[in-house]
Structures are given as structure tokens and as C-alpha cells.
Amino acid sequence: MEGQDKNFRSMLRAPVLVAGGAGFLGAHLCRRLLDMGCVVICLDNLDTGSRDAVEALRAYPRFSWIHHDVVDPIPIDGPLSRIYNLACPASPRHYQADPPHTLLTCVDGARNLLELARRTGARILQASTSEVYGDPLEHPQHESYRGNVNIVGLRSCYDEGKRCAETLFSDYGARYGVRTKIARIFNTYGPGMALDDGRLVSNLIVQALKGYAMTLYGDGSQTRSLCYVDDLIEGLIRLMESPPSFRGPVNLGNPSEITVLDVAGAIRALTGTSAPLVRLSLPPDDPRRRCPDIVLAQRHLGWRPATGLQDGLRRTIADFALRVEVEVP
């Protein structure tokens, strides 16, 4: 308990930097940290982030933001207590728009933020991804699994960029004593997701709310694990505040595996749409199965997702309905 208090005081001692704080996860994280009493600096190039999210956070006097690209050295001199690196487009539609820049965002961004951590002595957490496992040949995916990743495919700029960033985090920890943490995040959904990011949940909800045909890629039997955003943010903060000896990588995701067809079914039921389902061919390198092994997170962080899919989808649909201006039955 005493250790926890000391940790909490150290988090409040100096500002927390959230790179990518204008994005879906970043904005939730900023809000949560502000509610905990932290001074928060968001650094973002607004590539996929939302200016509205930043404007909403400006209601907190302890919030400030810097418009900056992490590919360039970070213009911060002052003290920092924590650095969260979430800066990277997360949906294939966005990260495939400019693959070389995505790769540089992952690699140079990680290096620039690690250098900042080295200068300031701040702890630093990397938002890595289940995509480091590629199209996995092991189920569920344990952190020790080394993955099945295409080096030169459509998704490689993201997958390989994130893998390289993990290597940098690991090496800066070992070589320079930087206090690093790595979270491997699995698909996360919730209020505030971009309506047009082309991801499974956002696509299906927007189509259902608008009464459009709902698109399924492949036969819908491929599986995903869907974690509600509040649970994920709780996991990130627990990892950041965990003892320095626990660095990860650690999987953060929902171990309930669900088929894409069942996700569509749940969204159909909750929105009451009668729109048809349309099947399209699977994009190349699309993973067939996704399911995290979260034993490490349970053991070291006492974490597991608490929000059920129905509950999480209901909250997400209510938020989307406001933004696409449709009433939910």
C-alpha cells in the first residue's frame, strides 16, 4: 500500500506526456489521467487524431497540447514523470495511406521518445500491438510467441515498425537503464472511435445505424478479441505503475474469442437493423484468429477485462448514434 502511494505521488510529481493523445485511446487515457489529478501534455500531429477531442480536454486546466510529429526530435525540456507512446495510426486504412511515414513514426518516434525518457528520467510505455504476432500459428497468443509476420506485405509498415519499436524499448532499457514498459494491445473498441477508420466494429456500427448493407470480409468465421476501451486504459495505467522489474511485453486484450459473424449479429440485434450482410473477399494478410493469453497481465497487474461485449457495444452504439445523428431503438 505504501509502495502504491509512493508511486502515485511520483506520477503527480511532474507532467505526464501522452504522445498520440488526440487519438481514440489517447484521448481516453488523457481524460483518465486528468481525473486522477495528473498534469497532462498531449503531443500529436493530428494525423488521425481529433481536434475536437483536444478541444474537449482543454476544459481541464491541467491539460496542454503540442502540435508535433514524433518523427522529429521532441521539443520538450522540462521534467516529466511518465511518457505514454500511443502516437501511430492504428487502423489499416490509415496506416496504409503513407506506409513509409508509418514505419518512421513507429521507429523514429520510439527513438525520439526514448531519448526524451533518458533525458528526463521518466518511465515510458510503448503501445505495441497484437499485430506483432502477424497471422499467428499459435492460439491463444502468449507473449513468448514470436509471430508469423510478412516482411514486405501491405501491413508490414505497421507490424514490422511496432516490432522494431519493441526492440528499441528493450535495448534502451538494457543499455541505458531507461524504465520501459511494453503493452501488446489487442483490438479495442468504444465511444470516440473514428467513424471512418474502416475497422470491424466502427464499420459495422455505422452501416447498421445508417441502414446500409453490413460488410463481412471472408465467410465471417475468422475470430477477433474485442476489449472495451475503459478496461484497456486501466490495463495501460496498471502496467505503467507496476514495479520497474516488470517491463513486459504483456498482452492486454479480451481473451473471449468471437467470430466476426457473431460481432455483426450482436450489432444487428442492438441496433435493430434489418440491413443485409454482404460478403467481400478477405484482404491480404488478414489474421484468421486473434486471442490473447492474458495470464501475465492477470499475474503481474491483477488485470482482466471487466466489460461484457453487449454492454460495451451498447455504450459504443449510443456514442456513434449521436455522431451519425441517428436514434437507437
Ligand code: NAD
Ligand atoms: P488513433 O489513430 O486513433 O490514434 C493515434 C494518434 O497518434 C492520433 O491522434 C494521431 O494523430 C497520432 N499520430 C499518428 N502519427 C503521429 C506522428 N507521426 N506524430 C505524432 N502523432 C501521431 O489510434 P488508437 O486506436 O488510439 O491507437 C493508439 C495506439 O495504440 C497506436 O500506437 C496503436 O498502434 C496502438 N494500438 C491500438 C489498438 C486499437 O485497437 N485501438 C490495438 C493495438 C494497438
